[in-house]
Amino acid sequence: MASITLNNVVKRYGSGKHVNPVIHGVNAQIADGEFIVIVGPSGCGKSTLLRMVAGLEEISEGEISIGPRVVNNLEPAERDIAMVFQNYALYPHMSVFDNMAYGLKIAKVPVDEIKARVDKAARILEIGAFLQRKPRELSGGQRQRVAMGRAIVRQPQVFLFDEPLSNLDAKLRAQTRLEIQKLHRELGITSLFVTHDQVEAMTLAQRMIVMNGGVMEQFGTPEEVYTRPATTFVASFIGSPPMNLLKDAPDAKPGVITGIRPEHLDISPAGWALQVEAVEMLGAERLVYGRWAHSATDELVIIRTEEAHAVPALGTTIHATPRPDRIHHFDAATGKRL
Amino acid sequence: MEKRVLFRSTWLPWLLLAPQLLVVGVFFFWPAGQALIQSVQQQDAFGNSITWVGLDNFRTLLNDETYLASFQTTLIFSVLVTVLGLSIALLLAVFADRIIKGATFYKTVLILPYAVAPVVTGLLWAFMFSTSNGVVTYGLHQIGVHWNHLLNGNDAMALVVMAAVWKQISYNFLFFLAGLNSIPKSLIEAAAIDGAGPMRRFWTIQFPLLSPTTFFLLVINMVYAFFDTFAIIDATTQGGPGKDTATLVYRVYFDGFRGMDFGGAAAQSVVLMVIVIALTVVQFKFIEKKVNY
Amino acid sequence: MVERRPALGLLAHAIMIIGALLVAFPIYLAFVASTHSAQEVMQSPMPLWPGSHFWESYQTALMGTGKASARMPVARMIWVSFVITFIITFGKISISLLSAFAIVYFRFPLRNLCFWLIFITLMLPVEVRIGPTYQVVADLGLINTYAGLSIPLIASATATFLFRQFFLTVPDELVEAARMDGAGPMRFFKDVLLPLSATSIAALFVIQFIYGWNQYLWPLIAATSEDMYPVVIGIKQMLGGGESNVEWNVVMATAILAMLPPALVVVLMQKWFVKGLVDTEK
Numbered sequence: 001m002a003s004i005t006l007n008n009v010v011k012r013y014g015s016g017k018h019v020n021p022v023i024h025g026v027n028a029q030i031a032d033g034e035f036i037v038i039v040g041p042s043g044c045g046k047s048t049l050l051r052m053v054a055g056l057e058e059i060s061e062g063e064i065s066i067g068p069r070v071v072n073n074l075e076p077a078e079r080d081i082a083m084v085f086q087n088y089a090l091y092p093h094m095s096v097f098d099n100m101a102y103g104l105k106i107a108k109v110p111v112d113e114i115k116a117r118v119d120k121a122a123r124i125l126e127i128g129a130f131l132q133r134k135p136r137e138l139s140g141g142q143r144q145r146v147a148m149g150r151a152i153v154r155q156p157q158v159f160l161f162d163e164p165l166s167n168l169d170a171k172l173r174a175q176t177r178l179e180i181q182k183l184h185r186e187l188g189i190t191s192l193f194v195t196h197d198q199v200e201a202m203t204l205a206q207r208m209i210v211m212n213g214g215v216m217e218q219f220g221t222p223e224e225v226y227t228r229p230a231t232t233f234v235a236s237f238i239g240s241p242p243m244n245l246l247k248d249a250p251d252a253k254p255g256v257i258t259g260i261r262p263e264h265l266d267i268s269p270a271g272w273a274l275q276v277e278a279v280e281m282l283g284a285e286r287l288v289y290g291r292w293a294h295s296a297t298d299e300l301v302i303i304r305t306e307e308a309h310a311v312p313a314l315g316t317t318i319h320a321t322p323r324p325d326r327i328h329h330f331d332a333a334t335g336k337r338l
Numbered sequence: 339m340e341k342r343v344l345f346r347s348t349w350l351p352w353l354l355l356a357p358q359l360l361v362v363g364v365f366f367f368w369p370a371g372q373a374l375i376q377s378v379q380q381q382d383a384f385g386n387s388i389t390w391v392g393l394d395n396f397r398t399l400l401n402d403e404t405y406l407a408s409f410q411t412t413l414i415f416s417v418l419v420t421v422l423g424l425s426i427a428l429l430l431a432v433f434a435d436r437i438i439k440g441a442t443f444y445k446t447v448l449i450l451p452y453a454v455a456p457v458v459t460g461l462l463w464a465f466m467f468s469t470s471n472g473v474v475t476y477g478l479h480q481i482g483v484h485w486n487h488l489l490n491g492n493d494a495m496a497l498v499v500m501a502a503v504w505k506q507i508s509y510n511f512l513f514f515l516a517g518l519n520s521i522p523k524s525l526i527e528a529a530a531i532d533g534a535g536p537m538r539r540f541w542t543i544q545f546p547l548l549s550p551t552t553f554f555l556l557v558i559n560m561v562y563a564f565f566d567t568f569a570i571i572d573a574t575t576q577g578g579p580g581k582d583t584a585t586l587v588y589r590v591y592f593d594g595f596r597g598m599d600f601g602g603a604a605a606q607s608v609v610l611m612v613i614v615i616a617l618t619v620v621q622f623k624f625i626e627k628k629v630n631y
Numbered sequence: 632m633v634e635r636r637p638a639l640g641l642l643a644h645a646i647m648i649i650g651a652l653l654v655a656f657p658i659y660l661a662f663v664a665s666t667h668s669a670q671e672v673m674q675s676p677m678p679l680w681p682g683s684h685f686w687e688s689y690q691t692a693l694m695g696t697g698k699a700s701a702r703m704p705v706a707r708m709i710w711v712s713f714v715i716t717f718i719i720t721f722g723k724i725s726i727s728l729l730s731a732f733a734i735v736y737f738r739f740p741l742r743n744l745c746f747w748l749i750f751i752t753l754m755l756p757v758e759v760r761i762g763p764t765y766q767v768v769a770d771l772g773l774i775n776t777y778a779g780l781s782i783p784l785i786a787s788a789t790a791t792f793l794f795r796q797f798f799l800t801v802p803d804e805l806v807e808a809a810r811m812d813g814a815g816p817m818r819f820f821k822d823v824l825l826p827l828s829a830t831s832i833a834a835l836f837v838i839q840f841i842y843g844w845n846q847y848l849w850p851l852i853a854a855t856s857e858d859m860y861p862v863v864i865g866i867k868q869m870l871g872g873g874e875s876n877v878e879w880n881v882v883m884a885t886a887i888l889a890m891l892p893p894a895l896v897v898v899l900m901q902k903w904f905v906k907g908l909v910d911t912e913k
Contacts, residue, residue, distance in 0.1 A: 056527055077533040089524035093546045102542075103532030154532070344738045345806075345816040354733035355745055357726040358791065364771075365764060365786040366752050372763030430650045433643040440644070446898055447651040449905075450658065453893035455845035455863045458886050461870070462657040465664070465879070471673050473660060507654065516909040536639060565758045569847035573867055587758050594762045595852060603762050610759045618754045 002067030010061035039201035040211035082151035259328035262304040271321035376604035395605035416563035427510030452508035460573025463501035491582035517551035665884035719843035727790035834907015
């Protein structure tokens with residue numbers, strides 16, 4: 001178990017005239033035992049960042065430390081880490097037991113110790129029945145658990161997860177999320193978890209790094225990221241449906257974007273005037289889409305209302321009141337929070 | 339395997355198949371059938387009378403020491419060519435896999451032997467090792483090795499083996515490289531994280547996962563050594579000295595077209611046919627059971 | 632890129648260079664030999680650097696004006712090789728396309744039998760049925776003709792098999808769409824299937840070109856007059872006549888000339904060829 005420090009980490013591909021900067025200086029201090037999620041859209045650099053911590057990519061500039069050691073020049077094997085891959089990366093020609101024992105055999109761990117650790121991990125992950133099977137005989141979810149078992153038996157200082165749930169169907173994903181949380185509670189190992197799914201991020205993270213285009217836009221708890229997003233990107237990325245980012249709200253100042261989440265708008269007798277454009281019925285709640293009554297722009301405002309309220313008819317004018325403590329303001333040019 | 343959607347026509351498929359069936363019938367089945375028939379006949383030297391001799395030709399073959407010797411020769415030759423050809427190609431493929439700079443250049447050079455005709459291959463190697471003015475012969479002489487493949491049976495075998503291996507490297511190399519490329523990179527990364535160094539990663543992960551390719555090449559190389567090496571042998575040693583490098587296929591040519599023993603040659607052809615079919619069946623059966631990762 | 636071991640990287644390059652050198656050496660030597668005069672080549676050892684008789688050797692070879700052992704005009708032999716190779720290549724590819732199309736896209740009685748008949752031919756290379764094939768060709772009066780030299784080599788089914796494998800991977804929806812557009816089978820073949828097969832055809836072109844160009848045993852017995860010798864046979868014949876009579880520089884020049892067309896084809900079409908070779912045999 002160890003802390004992780006990212007000190008001005010930069011990643012560039014290519015050289016000379018064809019330099020392609022992919023990560024632009026990430027700084028983060030992660031405490032021992034924390035479960036950190038790195039979240040962002042495709043191509044934002046989150047996997048690259050993870051792989052630099054793993055030692056699978058070179059660090060162009062800056063330092064990464066695991067515990068007290070700077071690991072820039074250490075091989076993956078020397079960093080005392082374990083990784084769970086998106087496509088599991090199980091050795092197809094070895095049994096489940098051998099897959100999990102592989103790293104331990106290399107580290108010359110005594111045979112009975114190996115068996116003890118594998119059995120314990122198998123018990124925690126409920127894969128004891130499969131130990132002698134080959135990976136191709138297992139389902140996706142089972143393979144994922146074997147991949148996690150392989151990481152657990154190494155008893156490393158850091159766990160790295162590279163989008164491990166992306167290849168599972170929705171139900172399995174939810175189930176495995178719970179198992180990962182349980183694991184972390186039991187083992188308490190510092191973990192870095194990469195995903196593009198903001199739901200996974202919100203449910204699993206103690207703190208999350210939100211990345212966009214190689215830049216770390218915010219590093220905070222789910223609560224902080226939800227209630228005080230640092231940029232418009234974070235504001236619209238976290239939360240579903242996404243936060244309304246409005247230029248044309250009444251009494252808005254020029255150059256300022258008003259942010260208000262759909263769930264923080266209440267349909268009321270007075271307030272912002274909107275013409276109802278569409279209504280989506282989602283069962284327990286509904287989404288009302290409206291256009292500004294006072295201006296001719298195309299901007300859509302989304303309101304989330306509950307079942308109890310009446311459904312507004314299309315074309316009618318309604319009023320919505322934003323909750324005053326939930327309004328956000330962002331600089332239109334930089335996207336940063338004001 | 340079948341397509342779900344088919345065209346319906348009674349005459350069109352036959353029309354389409356006609357050219358191939360015609361060629362195959364006239365130039366494959368007819369001669370193959372003839373070979374079978376001839377193998378149980380004996381013609382006299384002038385081709386006048388044909389007598390039915392049953393399995394006599396085969397019995398003669400099996401009792402002929404030189405024929406059995408050529409079995410052994412062929413076996414030694416095939417094993418050497420296969421083992422050397424596969425190991426060298428594997429070594430080159432493993433290192434080519436690690437390189438990015440200059441990869442295309444190396445690959446282009448290594449593919450060249452594939453384009454060279456087998457007979458030209460034999461010629462080039464015979465030239466290098468020529469007893470009178472061969473460059474390599476001279477070099478060997480300087481370090482005290484007296485090379486003479488015209489007199490020394492072992493030297494002759496070494497020469498044909500080297501030439502055959504040189505020719506086959508391209509093919510094996512391409513397949514090994516493709517096999518290595520088909521192993522997901524994440525497996526190698528996982529092994530590295532598990533603490534495995536390059537040697538260990540090769541022997542415990544890459545080599546086992548290459549086994550379908552290896553087995554496939556094993557069979558292909560054996561078949562190559564048995565049959566496609568005729569030209570190399572003809573260009574270098576002509577089966578000599580004596581019969582030291584006369585493989586089975588060379589004997590068919592020699593006995594049939596030089597020795598005019600059509601019955602015997604036909605019988606030898608049939609024996610060869612049986613061997614090829616056996617090898618091909620083994621290959622297909624294994625490929626079917628190929629482990630699907 | 633998994634680790635940073637420069638030593639391993641250096642070793643890799645070293646091994647590749649050694650490998651490339653070993654592979655290229657015989658060819659390089661042949662080229663050197665072709666640039667010297669006959670006497671220089673006969674020295675023991677022959678010099679390892681190119682000489683000054685480049686044009687002489689090649690001209691002698693092409694015109695066939697050498698001594699007794701090198702009297703066949705290589706230019707003629709190269710022409711023969713080209714004709715034979717093209718007949719084999721185009722012949723094989725065309726009839727295989729048609730056969731594979733018939734077998735995959737039609738249902739008709741005896742279809743399976745036809746498939747197996749064609750498939751069996753994969754198993755027996757020409758070397759094995761050489762004697763009787765000669766007799767058949769002789770009976771047909773085709774010995775020493777372009778037809779006799781090439782058509783028996785079209786008989787094996789490698790190309791048909793490859794195209795069959797490829798056709799099986801073409802999505803069914805394309806046939807259905809073509810049908811709805813009113814296309815009959817041959818239309819579909821010409822307008823849809825053929826363009827899709829372009830890569831496979833290219834790969835097969837390379838493979839069959841090499842195969843046809845380098846054929847040795849069959850032309851050895853089926854060509855009985857020197858003007859019908861493909862160049863690979865011609866080279867071998869140049870060696871007959873005792874070692875002292877051989878004009879090695881001309882022989883090597885011929886060898887280089889014989890290597891050029893296939894080498895060019897392989898190098899220029901490298902990408903398709905490698906892909907096709909690996910995909911098909913599997």
